[in-house]
Amino acid sequence: MSAFLFVVPPLVGHVNPLVGVVSALAARGHRVAWAGEPALIRRLAGPGATVHPCPPQEPNAADGQDGPDGQGEGAADAVRPPDLRGPEALRFLWERFLVPLAEAMAPGVRQAVGVFRPDVVVADQQALAGALVAEELGLPWATSATTSAEFADALASMPRVAAWNDTLLRDLRARIGHPDGTGDPRFSPHLVLAFSTPELAGPTPRGGDRVRWVGPSLAARPRPAAFPWDRLDPGRALVLVTLGTANAGVGRRFLTEAASAVRARAGRVQAVVADPEGVLGEQPGDPDVIALPRVPQLDLLERAAAVVCHAGHNTVCEALWYGVPLVVAPIRDDQPVIAAQVADAGVGVRIRFGRAGAAAIGAALDAVLGEPDVRAAAARVSAAFRAAGGAGAAADHLERLAGQEAPV
Template sequence: MSTILFVPMPERGHINPSLKMARALQKRGHRIVYCGLRDMEDLIRAEGFEFECLFEHLYPKGFQTEIKARLGSLSGLSRFLYVRELVRKQTRMLESLLQGEFDQIISRTRPDLGITDVLLPETFLVLRGHQVPALLLNTSIPLRWEPMTPPPTSGCIPDGRLSSKVQGALDWGRVLLDAKLGALSTWVGLEPDGLGYRRKLARKHGYPLSGLDFAGRPTGEHDPMLILCPREFVEFRDAKLSIEYHYTGPSIDLQRQEPDFPWERLDGERPLVVCSLGTMVIHPERARRFHQSVADAARRRPRWQFVVATNQWTEETPGQAPANLVSVKHVPQLQMLRRASAMVTHGGFNSVKECIYFGVPMVVLPIQFDQPGVAARVVHHGLGVRASIDELTPDTFVPLLDEVVENPSYRRELARMQALFQAAEQEQAMVEALEKHLRRA
């Protein structure tokens, strides 16, 4: 039996895709330990895994709920000052890593393999310094190294009409602009000096600086990186990625714990549209526009039924909610998708993978991070349509819903991709690949 240490980002979108992998390894007799913020503990222990806490002196239990509530309500100078306060905490967290807080957990748990989120390069560098073989877990598409984004063919926002060559140039331009803005944000105190601390950690633990990108993250050129998705969805046409990835199945944990839902309010004979923008904090005006559009769509399509997850949204939607709209804090998404006719989503990689797995066409409203790239692939493969949330109105939203619910072409393309996803979702193949890495180590 080996001990395997998982270090995901402390967000559901990063934890959920690791659960199937962890459960499959646990069934083979391996000891699974998760490491993260105290807010993760109840979720991890409920799934049947051990838990080790990091940075409790900085991030006590309840901190994530507090930060999401405050970021969703503050604006202007008060928001700026609160972000400055959070940055100081991040700097102290990086200092704790450099001083050895994570080293103590490694010494205590003695892992044989580390699986750490690609967005947490610091923990990866410490694992390597302790001679623990480590895999980078990328819970999204490998945006940083792709040469271009596939041009959407329908239901797209305006830049989808650009040629793939021009679009590729814009993608790289955004990456470089983000780097410049990151340096500026560090200077004014809106971001910690992550690059400086990562370089210090790399030197301390003997990791080659040539293996870090311009933000101080491991590039993947020296170490294995896992992509939890079949290659056929991620790559397109003749695009060549500059490093080799280890593609696995979509890693959808069908056994994960889900919230309760008033199922008696749904009619199994009527089309069901599931609507959710994920659990990350978004701008209040965007959330308001989204929820108002969903309510208006429900009024215009009274024969359909709508379920909307409010997630971080705290305001009431103006006006009386229509009878065919059920609003809940969080949806049991896997159970919902088994009976859904369509999903309206922010384009989070997990939600899109789950829609494909269950054959549900999508209206994608990308907001940030990897979501535009994921949305472009949804449209490229004919699995749904894409629109701008900032331009969303009932007049534009309802025709998109009509398109994906009533046009059978989306179901046909989904059936093809669904077959690839379900064929790739084999625990045996995933576990054997990881155990092979253990044996090599």
């Protein structure tokens, strides 16, 4: 049997897809361990998960803190201003989160490798220390691409930004990696696990033949203590409205407008809204909009007719796993790329997050609920996802990598 070390950033959406992969490998008798933020990983992967703290736990970075833009937990000192967009948002992400996180995690990754002695390191694309340390130590390593946005090479049309990004990575490698390394640490030369399929992601100019499209990796998750299932109306189309864990600080206006759009269609539509900040308030008797801080997303998607979201990769892929069409309102980071994939694949409608009011959200909802072509496209992507193999297929590829020698 082999040993696999999974290196992840303190972000919910980057841990969740790997939970199923870790479980599949463990069920086959392999040794598995994590390097990352212990409280977050154990909350998502289970209290028995073996976790090497990386970086060491900070008093102000306990479970429940926000990441670089409110994403997940940890990195509480890198809270991004909510109105930051475009190149400035990218600059903040790299200079204030990804690079400092890599430098902070590198000693812990080295220590985890020394203690756990993995045959293969699996590094999330935003946990750069995993890739750079594995490269430095000559270990085979795989990339976990929990979003397909990096494959699109979004910086190709911005050569100056691309050159700045390359310089940043080169300088980071000089500090914590192998000085003679030349590859992009976001793309392993051995194996790239992509948790999507070309039916959604479309043509991918980056990654080459190293990419293995395994589709979404879904695993059982902790459920909210109580969800009012009796309030769901089987006679109306259920719409899930969520901005994920990343955007609680910027969603007040959008969630309010989405609720208004649903209420205008109350005779045929009912919504469940993930409302972590209580924007819509406590309304236990509201028959049209059920707003709660946390909702059982996967359970709801089994019943949903449509999803309104921010085009977060996990939410989009989870919806399409169940064949549910989408209304996507991207905010920043990889979300515009994923939203373009949704529109190009014909599985949903894209609207503008900053300007969409109740009328625009409602019109988009009408389109995805009423257009047979949209639902048929969502069903096709769902079929492709399920055929790709998910966590089991990812485990297969990792087992093959563990049986090979690392390229020189």
